[in-house]
Amino acid sequence: MDETTCMVDIAKFFLKFTVEESCGKCAPCRIGTRRMLEILEKITSGNGTPEDIERLERLAVAIKEGSLCALGQTAPNPVLSTLKHFRKEYDEHVIDHKCSCGVCKSLLTYTILPDLCRKCGICAKRCPVGCISGTLGKEAYVIDTSKCIKCGACEQACKFKAVVKR
Ligand code: SF4
Ligand code: SF4
Ligand code: SF4
16 A cells, blocks of 8 residues: 555445455444445545544444444444544545545546647547547647546556546
8 A cells, every 4th residue: 555545445445345244143233334335435436525424433433332243343443544544535535525546436537738738639539438629730639527437548548648637
């Protein structure tokens, strides 16, 4: 893990594992971890709110206290520790609706920097939904963000680093 690792995404990754492994015997683990995962999915898809973070914290504590075995008792740890040490990343997701690590796809926007664009048109040819337009050799290319499916093909295709994701 480094600065390009999204901590909210990491918490979601570990929680998915727990949800799959829960045997279902006790409600806090069986239902609670699933609810936590749903909240994390809501946050990483750009629909989270500050109240979701509070709900996540409350659920995490309740699951730790109410679960029968170590699986449920430790399941919320990735959420609690990332909340403790990387709270800013959670806030960024629910307040600014951004993932500065560029991991949470729904929160990304692909843009072409006109000053760097060499008007070669390669990105437009690679775009699977045809949402990049411009005039070869004359006009900098632009992305219609309302149609962009965030596949990243344009960023990979551009040799001039004119396509950026934010
Ligand atoms: S805490 Fe343990 S017993 Fe309870 S549902 Fe989870 S795995 Fe099963
Ligand atoms: S590939 Fe890069 S330089 Fe070429 S048109 Fe697209 S953004 Fe501009
Ligand atoms: S990210 Fe994909 S869909 Fe969006 S503009 Fe680039 S190539 Fe097209």
